[in-house]
Amino acid sequence: MSGLRQRLVALALVLPLLLFLGVFFAWPLVTMSAEAIPQSVVARGLPRTAAAAAAWDRTTPPTEAMREALVADLRAAPDDQALAGVVQTLNSAKSGYRTLIARTVAALRGGEGPADLAAIDRRWADPAFWRPIAAETANTRPDANLLAALDLRRDEDGTIRSLPEGASANRRILVRTFVIAGLVTLACLLIGLPYAMLMASLEGWRRQVLLAAVLLPLWTSLLVRTAAWFILLQDNGPVNGLLRAVGIGALPLIFNRTGVVVAMTHVLLPFMVLPIYSVLLGIPRNLMQAAGSMGAHPIRAFVEVLLPLSARGIVAGALLVFMAAIGYYITPALIGGPQDQMISSIIAFYALQTANWGMASALGLVLLAITIVLYAVYHRLSVDEPGRA
Amino acid sequence: MRGFRTLVSLGTVLAGLAAAGPAPARDLTVVSWGGTYQDAQRKIYFAPFSQASGRKVLDESWDGGFGVIQAKGKAGNPNWDVVQVEAEELALGCADGLYEKLDWGKLGGKDAFIPSAVSECGVGAIVWSTALSYDADRLKTAPTSWADFWDVKTFPGKRGLRRGPKYALEFALMADGVKPEEVYTVLGTPAGIDRAFRKLDELKPNIVWWESGAQPLSLLSSGEVVMTAAYNGRISGLNRAEKKNFKVVWPGSIYAVDSWVILKGAENRQAGQDFIAFASKPENQAKLPEYIAYGLPNKAAGALVPAAYAKELPTDPANTAGAIPINADFWVDNTEELTKRFNAWLAK
Numbered sequence: 001m002s003g004l005r006q007r008l009v010a011l012a013l014v015l016p017l018l019l020f021l022g023v024f025f026a027w028p029l030v031t032m033s034a035e036a037i038p039q040s041v042v043a044r045g046l047p048r049t050a051a052a053a054a055a056w057d058r059t060t061p062p063t064e065a066m067r068e069a070l071v072a073d074l075r076a077a078p079d080d081q082a083l084a085g086v087v088q089t090l091n092s093a094k095s096g097y098r099t100l101i102a103r104t105v106a107a108l109r110g111g112e113g114p115a116d117l118a119a120i121d122r123r124w125a126d127p128a129f130w131r132p133i134a135a136e137t138a139n140t141r142p143d144a145n146l147l148a149a150l151d152l153r154r155d156e157d158g159t160i161r162s163l164p165e166g167a168s169a170n171r172r173i174l175v176r177t178f179v180i181a182g183l184v185t186l187a188c189l190l191i192g193l194p195y196a197m198l199m200a201s202l203e204g205w206r207r208q209v210l211l212a213a214v215l216l217p218l219w220t221s222l223l224v225r226t227a228a229w230f231i232l233l234q235d236n237g238p239v240n241g242l243l244r245a246v247g248i249g250a251l252p253l254i255f256n257r258t259g260v261v262v263a264m265t266h267v268l269l270p271f272m273v274l275p276i277y278s279v280l281l282g283i284p285r286n287l288m289q290a291a292g293s294m295g296a297h298p299i300r301a302f303v304e305v306l307l308p309l310s311a312r313g314i315v316a317g318a319l320l321v322f323m324a325a326i327g328y329y330i331t332p333a334l335i336g337g338p339q340d341q342m343i344s345s346i347i348a349f350y351a352l353q354t355a356n357w358g359m360a361s362a363l364g365l366v367l368l369a370i371t372i373v374l375y376a377v378y379h380r381l382s383v384d385e386p387g388r389a
Numbered sequence: 390m391r392g393f394r395t396l397v398s399l400g401t402v403l404a405g406l407a408a409a410g411p412a413p414a415r416d417l418t419v420v421s422w423g424g425t426y427q428d429a430q431r432k433i434y435f436a437p438f439s440q441a442s443g444r445k446v447l448d449e450s451w452d453g454g455f456g457v458i459q460a461k462g463k464a465g466n467p468n469w470d471v472v473q474v475e476a477e478e479l480a481l482g483c484a485d486g487l488y489e490k491l492d493w494g495k496l497g498g499k500d501a502f503i504p505s506a507v508s509e510c511g512v513g514a515i516v517w518s519t520a521l522s523y524d525a526d527r528l529k530t531a532p533t534s535w536a537d538f539w540d541v542k543t544f545p546g547k548r549g550l551r552r553g554p555k556y557a558l559e560f561a562l563m564a565d566g567v568k569p570e571e572v573y574t575v576l577g578t579p580a581g582i583d584r585a586f587r588k589l590d591e592l593k594p595n596i597v598w599w600e601s602g603a604q605p606l607s608l609l610s611s612g613e614v615v616m617t618a619a620y621n622g623r624i625s626g627l628n629r630a631e632k633k634n635f636k637v638v639w640p641g642s643i644y645a646v647d648s649w650v651i652l653k654g655a656e657n658r659q660a661g662q663d664f665i666a667f668a669s670k671p672e673n674q675a676k677l678p679e680y681i682a683y684g685l686p687n688k689a690a691g692a693l694v695p696a697a698y699a700k701e702l703p704t705d706p707a708n709t710a711g712a713i714p715i716n717a718d719f720w721v722d723n724t725e726e727l728t729k730r731f732n733a734w735l736a737k
Contacts, residue, residue, distance in 0.1 A: 079486050080484060080485055080486030081462075081485060081486040081487070083485075084459075084484075084485035084486070087484070087485070091722065091725065092725055095722045095723045095725070095726045095727075096722045096723075097722070098480075098481065098484070098721045098722045099480075099718045099721055099722050100722075101484075102480070102484035105484075166730065166733050166734065166737075167729065167730060167733060168729045168730075168732070168733050169732050169733035169735075169736035169737075172733075172736045173732070173736055176736075234611055234613055235611075235612070235613055236611055236612055236613070237611075254613075255597055333600055337597075337598075338552075338593075338596075338598055338735040338736070339735075339736065341732075341735070341736075346732065349728060349732075350456075351456050352454035352456040352457055353454045353455060353456055353724065353728070354455065354456065354724060354725045354728075355455050355456040355459040355460075356456075356725065357456075
C-alpha cells in the first residue's frame with residue numbers, strides 16, 4: 001500500500017515536468033510535422049470543381065462543366081478565410097492565383113447565374129491555370145512538401161525527379177548548413193579544449209578570471225555580440241586596422257565564410273568550454289605526473305591519459321555546439337555573404353513571408369531527421385570506445 | 390500525509406492554471422516599423438491620441454511578413470489591434486479576410502486621400518521610396534541612374550541591395566535600359582525575368598546584400614559600399630542628426646504606400662478605427678516630415694508641410710519624375726517562386 005502511495009507521489013512530482021514536455025515540446029513537434037503533409041485543401045475548398053475536373057484531359061481548354069463548377073464553388077465559399085488555404089496552395093504550385101482568385105471572387109460577388117470567367121480574367125482561358133487545380137484535387141500527394149524541401153518533385157506518372165537547376169537550392173543550403181556547423185564545432189574544439197585545460201589547471205583568482213571571460217559573453221544578447229563582430233570585422237574596422245598597422249594588410253573578413261565562422265565560434269564557445277571543464281575538474285591531477293614518472297612524453301601522456309578521460313566532456317560540448325549551430329540565422333544574415341545563408345533563413349522565409357507553413361514544416365522536419373541520424377551515428381561512435389568515455 | 394498535501398497543493402496550482410479567468414481589457418496595441426520612424430509616430434500620433442481619447446496606447450514594432458499576420462489571424466483574438474502593413478500584406482490579408490473593413494465615414498471619405506492609399510481594408514499611412522543613395526562626401530562624380538550603379542569601372546567599390554528578388558529585379562532591368570514605366574511589363578514575361586537575373590549576374594561579385602532598413606545606411610557610413618539602394622525616409626533624418634551628406638537619386642526609384650489596417654476580431658477594433666482616423670487627419674500627418682521624409686497620403690496634409698521638408702518627400706513633383714510605384718499585384722503572385730529562384734541564384 002505504501003509502495004503504491006510512494007509511486008503516486010513520485011508521479012505527482014514529475015507530473016509538472018511531463019505536462020511541460022507535452023505542451024511545449026511534444027505537441028508543437030507533432031503539429032509541426034502534421035503541417036508538412038498537405039491536407040488536400042483544394043479538394044475540400046473546391047469540391048464541385050474537383051469532381052468536374054476529374055474527367056478533364058488537362059490539355060484541351062477547360063470544359064463548360066468545370067467553369068460552372070468553379071463559379072459555384074467560389075460563390076459557395078462562406079467567407080474569404082475559407083479560400084485562403086486554397087489560394088495559397090495553388091499560388092505555390094503556379095504563380096498568379098493570388099490575384100486571379102481575388103479578382104474572380106470580387107467579380108462574382110453578389111451576382112447569380114452563369115458568369116464568363118475568361119471575361120473576368122483572361123488567364124481562365126489558359127489551360128495552364130486549370131492544370132494545378134486538376135492536379136491538386138485529383139490525387140492527394142502527402143509527400144509533395146517533403147520532396148520539395150529536398151528539391152525533388154513527383155511527375156504526373158509518379159516518378160521522383162530533381163527540380164531543374166536554378167529553380168531551388170534547398171539541398172545545397174542544407175549541405176552548407178552542416179558544413180558551417182561542422183567548421184564551427186571544430187574551431188570551438190581547437191580553442192575550447194586548451195582553454196578548458198588551462199582553466200582547470202589554475203587556481204584562485206586566475207581561474208575566476210578565465211571563467212568570467214567565458215561566462216560574461218553568455219550574458220550578452222546574441223544580437224549584440226553579432227553586431228559587435230560586424231563592427232570589428234568590417235573592411236575599415238579595428239581588426240583590419242590592426243592588420244594594416246603591422247604590415248599584413250587588410251583581409252576580407254566580413255560577408256564571407258571566415259566572418260561567419262569567427263563570430264559563431266565566439267558565440268558558441270562557452271558551450272564547448274564548460275562541459276569539458278566540468279569533466280576535467282573530476283580528473284585527479286597526479287595522473288599526468290604518474291604518466292610522466294613512468295616515462296611517457298607529455299604529448300603521449302596527453303593523448304593516452306587526459307584526452308580519453310576528458311572525452312565525455314568533448315563529446316557533450318561538440319554535440320551542444322553542433323546542434324545549436326545548425327539553427328543559426330541572425331549571425332549568417334548579418335555577417336555572412338550570399339554563400340553563407342543557412343537553412344533557417346529559408347524556413348523563416350516560408351513561415352514569415354509567404355505563410356507557406358507546409359514548406360516551412362517540411363524543411364524543419366528534414367533538418368530534424370538528418371540531425372537525428374547524425375546524432376545516432378555520433379552516439380554509436382562515441383559509445384564504441386570501450387570503458388574510456 | 391506529506392505526500393497527500395503535496396498532491397493537494399499541486400492540484401490547486403493546476404486548477405488555478407486551467408481556470409485563469411478572462412484576461413483584463415488590453416491596451417490599444419499599435420504595431421509599426423520601429424526605429425526613428427516609430428519614435429516620430431509616438432510623438433505625433435500615439436501620445437496625442439492617448440491624451441485626447443483617454444485610452445492607453447501600447448506600441449510594438451515588427452519587420453513585416455504576411456506569415457506573421459496570418460498566424461495572428463488563425464489563432465483568433467489577436468493581441469495586436471492596428472498594424473501598419475506594406476502593399477502586398479494589405480492585398481493578401483484583405484483577400485483572405487484577415488482585416489476589419491474600415492469606416493471611411495470616420496476618415497473623411499475616400500476622396501480626401503491619394504487613390505493608391507485607398508482600399509476596403511486599409512488607408513495609407515505613408516508614401517515611401519526605395520532609391521539609389523550615396524555619400525556625396527566620398528563620391529566625386531555623382532551617380533545618376535541604375536546604369537551608373539552597375540558601372541563598376543567609373544564607380545569602383547561595392548554596392549548594397551536588399552536581399553530578395555523584390556527591387557533587385559526591377560533595378561536590374563532599369564540598369565539594362567528598360568524604361569521605368571515598362572519594368573513590370575518586361576518582368577511579367579519569363580524572358581524578362583531571365584534578363585533581370587542575367588543583369589544581376591554582372592554585378593553579383595560587387596553586391597553586399599542587406600535585410601533591415603538600418604543596414605544600408607551603416608554600410609554607407611562606414612564606406613563598406615560606395616552606393617546602395619536604401620529607404621529614403623531615414624536618409625534625410627540621418628543627414629540632419631549626424632551631419633552626413635547622403636544624396637538620393639530620385640529617377641528610377643520605386644515608391645510604395647504603407648497602410649493602417651485593423652486585425653479581424655481585434656478586441657479594440659473600435660478604438661482602432663478612432664486611432665486611424667486621428668492619424669489620418671491632415672494637421673496630424675503634416676507633422677511627420679519634420680522627423681522623417683515620408684510622403685503623406687492625405688491630400689490636404691501635403692499643403693501644410695513646410696517647403697524645406699516638402700522637397701525631400703517622395704511625393705514632391707520634382708521627385709516623382711522617373712519614379713514608379715511598386716506593382717503589389719506582381720509581387721503578391723510571384724514572391725514565392727521568384728524568391729526560390731533568387732535563393733538558388735545566390736547559392737550558385
